[in-house]
Each structure stands twice: as C-alpha cells, then as structure tokens.
Amino acid sequence: MNGNLIIKNAAELVTCSGFKAKKGQEMSDLQVIHDGAIVIEKGIITKTGKTEEALSGLNASRFDLVDASGKAVLPGFIDAHTHFVFGGYRAEEFSWRLRGDSYMDIMKRGGGILSTVEATRRATKNDLIECGKKRLDSMLSFGVTTVEGKSGYGLDHDTEIKQLEVMKELDASHPVDIVRTFLGAHAVPEAYRYNPDGFIEYLISEVLPDISKWKLAEICDVFCEKGVFSVEQSKRLLEHAKFLGLKLKLHADEMAPLGGAELAAELGALSADHLLYASDKGIQEIARAGVVATLLPGTAFSLKEPYARARFMIDNGCAVALATDFNPGSCYSESIPLMFALATLYMGMTPEETVTAYTLNAAAALGRSDTIGSLDVGKAGDVVVLEFPSYLYIPYHIGVNSVEKTIKRGEIVFDRSVN
Ligand code: NIG
Numbered sequence: 001m002n003g004n005l006i007i008k009n010a011a012e013l014v015t016c017s018g019f020k021a022k023k024g025q026e027m028s029d030l031q032v033i034h035d036g037a038i039v040i041e042k043g044i045i046t047k048t049g050k051t052e053e054a055l056s057g058l059n060a061s062r063f064d065l066v067d068a069s070g071k072a073v074l075p076g077f078i079d080a081h082t083h084f085v086f087g088g089y090r091a092e093e094f095s096w097r098l099r100g101d102s103y104m105d106i107m108k109r110g111g112g113i114l115s116t117v118e119a120t121r122r123a124t125k126n127d128l129i130e131c132g133k134k135r136l137d138s139m140l141s142f143g144v145t146t147v148e149g150k151s152g153y154g155l156d157h158d159t160e161i162k163q164l165e166v167m168k169e170l171d172a173s174h175p176v177d178i179v180r181t182f183l184g185a186h187a188v189p190e191a192y193r194y195n196p197d198g199f200i201e202y203l204i205s206e207v208l209p210d211i212s213k214w215k216l217a218e219i220c221d222v223f224c225e226k227g228v229f230s231v232e233q234s235k236r237l238l239e240h241a242k243f244l245g246l247k248l249k250l251h252a253d254e255m256a257p258l259g260g261a262e263l264a265a266e267l268g269a270l271s272a273d274h275l276l277y278a279s280d281k282g283i284q285e286i287a288r289a290g291v292v293a294t295l296l297p298g299t300a301f302s303l304k305e306p307y308a309r310a311r312f313m314i315d316n317g318c319a320v321a322l323a324t325d326f327n328p329g330s331c332y333s334e335s336i337p338l339m340f341a342l343a344t345l346y347m348g349m350t351p352e353e354t355v356t357a358y359t360l361n362a363a364a365a366l367g368r369s370d371t372i373g374s375l376d377v378g379k380a381g382d383v384v385v386l387e388f389p390s391y392l393y394i395p396y397h398i399g400v401n402s403v404e405k406t407i408k409r410g411e412i413v414f415d416r417s418v419n
C-alpha cells in the first residue's frame with residue numbers, strides 16, 4: 001500500500017482532461033482513450049495513454065495492478081454540494097410534503113431546517129462523527145472521492161464550529177476528502193426571528209472570525225432566498241467572508257427568482273447552486289463571470305419543483321456541475337446514479353455533459369480543478385472503475401450503482417468485486 005497503481009486495458013479511459021471548468025460546448029469533450037492505461041505513483045498520476053505506450057519501460061513489479069478489460073475508468077466523482085453532518089432525521093416531514101405541505105411552509109412553522117438544528121445542537125461530536133462516517137462510506141461506494149460538506153445546522157457559534165470540527169476529523173480519518181463550507185446563514189434561528197439583520201451581524205462579529213482564525217472552512221455559503229436571507233443580507237455576509245479570505249458560494253434562486261445568481265456573478269463566487277428559478281439575466285451573468293452553476297436534480301425531484309434549466313445554461317455558455325445536495329430535508333439521497341438519470345432524462349443534459357459536471361466542473365465549483373476532477377498527469381490518483389465498458393451505462397442503469405472500484409490516491413478503497 002504505497003499509492004503505486006497501474007490500471008490497464010480499460011475499454012474506455014475517460015480522462016475528462018482539463019485544469020479549469022469546461023463551459024458550454026466544451027462540456028461534451030471527455031477526451032476518451034480506448035484500451036487506455038493510467039499510472040499512479042505515490043498517489044499522483046504520472047502517465048496516461050494507450051496501454052502499450054503508457055506501460056512501456058515501466059518496472060511493473062513496483063505497482064499494484066488493476067486489469068480493467070471490458071470496463072470504463074473515470075475520475076473519482078466529486079459531490080460539490082452536501083449537508084452530510086446533521087443530527088436526527090425528518091422522515092415525518094417527507095410524509096407531510098406528500099400530503100401537500102410545502103417545504104417553505106414547514107420551515108415557517110419551525111420545522112424543516114430548524115428541527116435539524118435542534119437535533120444537531122443536542123448531538124455529541126461522537127454521534128456526528130459516527131453518522132458522518134457511515135454516510136461517507138456510502139458515498140465512497142458510489143465512486144465519490146471528494147465531497148463538500150456544509151455547516152448550517154447550528155446557527156450558533158459552538159454548534160457551527162462543532163459541525164466543522166467533525167468534518168475536519170472525518171477528513172483526517174476517512175478516504176473521502178472533505179471540503180468544508182461555513183453555512184451559518186442557513187436559516188434565521190428562533191432567537192433572531194424578528195431580527196435577521198442582527199443575526200447576520202452576529203455571524204460577522206462572533207462566528208466568522210473564529211472560523212477564519214482556526215481555518216475551519218475554505219468557503220462561505222448563504223441561503224439567499226425569499227423569506228430567509230435577502231440579497232442585501234447575503235451580500236453583507238459574503239463580502240465580509242471574502243475579506244477574511246474565504247471563497248464564496250450561494251444557495252441561489254432555489255424557490256423564487258430573488259437575484260442570487262446575479263449576486264454570485266457580482267461577487268465572483270465559485271458557484272451559484274440550485275438555480276431552479278434563476279432569471280435569463282442571472283444565467284447570462286454567471287456564464288460571463290465564470291461562476292459554476294451547480295445543479296441539484298435530486299432536490300427538484302424530491303420537492304416536486306421544476307428542474308433547473310441546464311440545457312439553457314449550457315447553451316448560454318455556463319459551466320454546469322451536478323451534486324446531490326444530500327441533506328435530511330429537501331433531498332435525503334446520496335445516490336450519484338439517481339442524479340445522472342434525472343439530469344439526462346429531465347434536464348436535457350447529454351451523458352457526456354453529466355460526466356464533466358460530476359468531475360472537472362465539480363472540482364472547479366470547489367476551487368480545486370488544478371488538483372482533482374480529471375485523469376491528468378500531476379493530479380491526484382482518484383479514480384472509479386465501472387463494471388461496464390462505457391460511461392454511457394451510468395445514466396442508462398437508472399438509479400443503480402455501476403461502480404465496481406473506487407480508488408483514492410492510488411489505493412483501492414472500495415471494491416465490489418471482492419465482496
Ligand atoms: O440545499 N435550501 C437550503 N438548504 C438545503 C436544505 C436543508 C434542509 O432542508 O435541511 C438545500 O435544499
């Protein structure tokens with residue numbers, strides 16, 4: 001176990017080659033090598049190409065070997081938007097939504113996010129680590145090698161920090177890499193019910209400084225939404241976070257066209273996420289500003305909302321990423337194949353575009369397209385091997401996992417073929 005690995009004879013080596021987000025038509029270009037091989041040394045990719053040429057002159061005895069005959073090999077998937085550290089569940093709320101209650105109505109009654117806040121405040125760090133580990137194990141089995149995780153179920157100094165510390169510990173102990181995002185502005189807590197401006201000031205003066213000082217998060221996010229945080233409140237918080245050196249993301253235009261996409265473009269955010277109701281102007285502005293549109297089909301599906309306009313976005317030159325939004329409320333699913341199926345069947349994306357969206361563009365949505373997201377020399381050896389010969393099987397095998405092996409920095413960390 002030294003991170004030295006050769007994968008050879010791949011029916012398709014889907015490299016997704018590139019070091020920055022692919023926009024518009026570029027998203028269709030997967031740079032596939034047939035009968036491909038990849039060489040990983042000490043966890044880093046050192047060679048890719050046709051099997052014969054990639055392996056010539058190599059002392060194969062120094063390497064572990066995977067024969068990928070009849071199989072497709074892709075970059076590890078990157079789930080660039082999740083809320084995977086939380087206490088409690090909201091199965092009852094799901095049944096209320098089936099009955100016709102809306103997500104926002106449940107939230108206004110003190111349910112929804114606020115009920116998970118209660119449960120997360122009560123949970124010990126160990127409780128959260130234990131649940132978090134199980135969730136990461138499941139993600140790994142779906143081929144996820146990097147995940148973004150948000151706080152936002154604390155809404156107070158100590159619990160927000162507890163969530164971020166849990167992710168830091170999980171990052172150190174689990175093969176899946178975790179990118180930590182501070183989402184203190186996820187809902188208005190009961191104590192600030194009539195004073196959301198005061199809550200934003202509290203986050204700026206009491207919480208953000210410690211998060212920045214202790215390097216607990218790289219990114220700051222906000223739920224910029226009608227009835228939650230306004231464009232002005234979101235801007236105030238995000239500008240301060242940017243000043244402290246954090247990168248930015250927004251939950252934007254998820255339930256109403258509020259102008260979150262426009263704000264993401266104005267602030268130069270890494271990504272604007274959800275965008276179900278984003279305006280034409282907002283979409284054109286994020287395309288121009290190079291903000292990744294991170295789309296979350298599972299949430300639209302689960303909330304029975306219209307899907308984000310992926311086709312229109314790509315045709316207008318956007319870089320689109322896909323993610324699960326895994327969380328206990330609006331989308332309790334970490335299923336990668338479900339997202340591929342929804343994006344292709346209901347959002348007008350081609351299989352090629354969905355692969356780019358889950359790899360290179362997802363890396364860009366996390367500010368990491370220089371180190372992960374494609375099978376390029378110099379990047380981390382994070383790879384998935386499918387049990388089928390083509391990436392086309394991912395959306396085609398609807399909602400079922402096609403991943404045989406997940407490889408993290410040259411080590412096999414999930415292998416269905418040995419079970
Ligand atoms: O991305 N919209 C806000 N946040 C999450 C849902 C969180 C929850 O319901 O617990 C989302 O949909």
Ligand code: FE
Pocket residue numbers: 081082083251325327
């Ligand atoms: Fe979310």
